[in-house]
Amino acid sequence: MEFQGFARADGRAGVRNRILVVATSDCAEPAARMIAHDMDDVVSVTQHQGCIALETTTTLVGAAKNPNIFATLLVSMGCEGIEAEPMMSEIEKTGKSVEIVRIQEVGSTRKTVARGREIVQKMLAEAQKQKRETLDLSRLAIGLKCGGSDTTSGIAANPAIGAMADMLVDAGASVVMIEPIEAIGAEEFLANRAASEPIKKQVLKWISDEEKRWTVPGAGTDFMCRGNIDGGLTTLEEKALGAIHKSGHRPIQGVLKNRKGYLEMVPQGGGFYLQEGTHEEIPAITYMAAAGVNIIVFATGRGGVFGHAICPVVRVTGNPETWARMKEDMDINASTIMEGKESIEGVGRRIRDELVAVASGKLTISEQLGMENFAVWKADPRLEALLGLP
Numbered sequence: 421m422e423f424q425g426f427a428r429a430d431g432r433a434g435v436r437n438r439i440l441v442v443a444t445s446d447c448a449e450p451a452a453r454m455i456a457h458d459m460d461d462v463v464s465v466t467q468h469q470g471c472i473a474l475e476t477t478t479t480l481v482g483a484a485k486n487p488n489i490f491a492t493l494l495v496s497m498g499c500e501g502i503e504a505e506p507m508m509s510e511i512e513k514t515g516k517s518v519e520i521v522r523i524q525e526v527g528s529t530r531k532t533v534a535r536g537r538e539i540v541q542k543m544l545a546e547a548q549k550q551k552r553e554t555l556d557l558s559r560l561a562i563g564l565k566c567g568g569s570d571t572t573s574g575i576a577a578n579p580a581i582g583a584m585a586d587m588l589v590d591a592g593a594s595v596v597m598i599e600p601i602e603a604i605g606a607e608e609f610l611a612n613r614a615a616s617e618p619i620k621k622q623v624l625k626w627i628s629d630e631e632k633r634w635t636v637p638g639a640g641t642d643f644m645c646r647g648n649i650d651g652g653l654t655t656l657e658e659k660a661l662g663a664i665h666k667s668g669h670r671p672i673q674g675v676l677k678n679r680k681g682y683l684e685m686v687p688q689g690g691g692f693y694l695q696e697g698t699h700e701e702i703p704a705i706t707y708m709a710a711a712g713v714n715i716i717v718f719a720t721g722r723g724g725v726f727g728h729a730i731c732p733v734v735r736v737t738g739n740p741e742t743w744a745r746m747k748e749d750m751d752i753n754a755s756t757i758m759e760g761k762e763s764i765e766g767v768g769r770r771i772r773d774e775l776v777a778v779a780s781g782k783l784t785i786s787e788q789l790g791m792e793n794f795a796v797w798k799a800d801p802r803l804e805a806l807l808g809l810p
Contacts, residue, residue, distance in 0.1 A: 421591055424552040424780040425559065429515025431688055432487035433559035435714045435732065435779040437550060438463055439543045440492045441536065442480050444507065445471035445500045451529050452495040455536035461547070462540055463729040467796035472501030474681035479796045482683050482710025484511045484518070486730050490547040491517040493539055495532070498524030517543060552781065558592025560779060561686045563708035563716045563731070564666050565598065567701045570721030574662020576738025576757040576767075577719035583768025584717070584775070585668035585692065592690040595668070596676065596708055599699040600630035602663040610664060610694075615671040622675040626694055632807045666719055668692065676711055679799070679809075686712040702726065703797035705733070715778055717771065725749045727786025729794040732778050735785060736771060751785050 426434035439459075443452035443466035456464035465483060467476040484492040484507075492511055496504040508518045519539050526532045564581060566573055585595045603610055607627050614620035673691035676684040686693065697707040701724065705716050709730035716733045718724060723746045727733050737743055740755040747753070752771055756762035778784055 421557040421776060422554050423557060423560070423776050425555045426487070426490075426550055427553060427555060428487045430487075430513075432514075432561075432712060433555050433714070434487035434489070435560075435781075436488040437461065437490045437547050438488060438730075439540055439547060440465065440484055440489045440730075441540065442466070442484060442492060442494050442507075444477075444480070444494055444496045444502045444504055447471065447497045447500070448495045448523060451523055451532045451536070454529075454533045455493065455495065455540060459537075459540065459544070461544065463792050463794075465729050465794040467798075469796060469798040470501075471497075473798055475679075475798055476796045477502050477507060478681055478683040479706060479710045481507050481510050482685070482712070483706065483730050483794075484516070485514050485685070486709050486712055486714075488709075488714060488730055489516070490550070491543040492519075493536055493543070494518065494520045495536060496520060496522045498522035517546070519543075556592070557588070557776070558690055560588070560715070560775075561594040561596065561711075561713045562588055562775065563596045563598070563705065563713035564719075565701065565704055565708075565716060566602070566663055566666060566719040568720040568722035568724040569662065570739060571662075572738035572740075572742075572755065572758055573719055573721040574665055576764075577721065577736045577754045578662055578665035578738075579764045580738070580754045580757060580767035580771060581666040581717055581719055581736060582668040583765050584771040585666065586670055587768060587772050588775075589668065589670040589690060589692050594686050594688075594690050595670075595692045596686055596695050596711065596713055597667045597693075598695045598697040598704045598708055599663070600626050600694070600696070601634065601699045603627050604631055606664045610667070610672065613669070613672045615673050619672060619674055623672060623694065626675045626696060629696075629809050632809065633803065636803070636807070666717075678707060678711070679804075680801075683707070683710055698797045700795075700797060702728070702793045702795040705731065705793075706795055707797065715775055717775070719754075723749065725786075725791075726793045727784070727789070727791030729792040732784045733786050733791075734771070734774060734778060749785055 678696040
């Protein structure tokens with residue numbers, strides 16, 4: 421299969437052609453937001469973890485390296501511990517244009533905004549010269565996430581997404597699943613899909629490391645949110661077994677590293693991968709975007725509504741009541757499985773076809789509504805050290 425996308429210099433392919441304005445620290449965020457305001461195909465992002473955290477830098481750099489981004493403007497205060505030049509050098513390795521403006525050097529917020537908008541307008545003019553072209557589906561990288569889960573998630577939406585994931589992997593595309601905490605209780609099911617014995621050990625460690633983080637005093641893995649309970653889920657194991665259905669059945673090719681200032685990109689060449697990271701929706705999607713994922717497929721039984729600044733988010737619900745009540749917020753209705761009207765494979769094909777359309781330019785519901793969520797997760801280095809995690 422093929423889609424209409426944007427070929428990038430590093431061999432990857434974009435499904436959007438956006439200009440990214442990055443505030444390197446939250447102090448510079450207002451200026452970055454004003455630069456991007458009311459400009460089509462321009463998004464601004466930042467992180468709220470101060471200005472010295474290396475982990476946040478790798479996430480911001482990864483977001484700029486994402487193939488959906490054409491060019492990036494870095495907005496710096498000028499005094500941060502996070503330096504803009506190393507970020508610029510790393511982003512430029514992808515062949516993309518990168519510029520820097522420093523508020524303290526330019527002289528004021530107003531002057532910075534004026535200068536920044538001038539730079540962005542030039543970037544937009546260059547971006548508009550690049551046209552979509554026919555590309556093979558193997559150039560895509562898709563991220564998987566679920567949230568607001570209920571009993572229908574594990575019976576309908578997630579299995580259908582899993583069927584779609586298998587179709588994409590078979591077509592040569594890359595598929596990534598994050599949220600290790602959602603696999604606690606289903607370890608062996610995932611580990612037995614590892615492509616090799618070393619990868620099997622990686623998978624088990626991926627889960628056990630996360631379990632360690634949640635077994636310290638004051639925390640616990642056996643949590644269920646109100647929506648999970650109201651939706652009929654009873655145990656963490658039940659939730660986990662439903663969650664991993666979205667991963668499909670293909671061999672796991674590895675666990676993408678994401679720790680201590682290193683964030684591994686999705687390898688080109690296809691296959692199914694796991695990724696280290698959080699289960700929190702927006703930071704998890706941000707991590708996958710920073711690893712190079714083009715589109716996120718999000719399963720929600722109760723009805724999650726958000727988008728993302730870097731990647732289109734395709735929302736799938738398997739709950740007939742949620743579809744009836746919130747169809748304006750959903751991209752795919754998988755509740756036909758629950759009603760006996762459609763097979764898991766059939767809905768999987770519909771999701772795949774929708775992804776091809778979105779990759780070729782169709783706007784998702786969240787994009788139509790202008791939703792551009794973005795959040796950076798920061799692991800506590802003290803906890804990681806105390807737990808002996810690498």
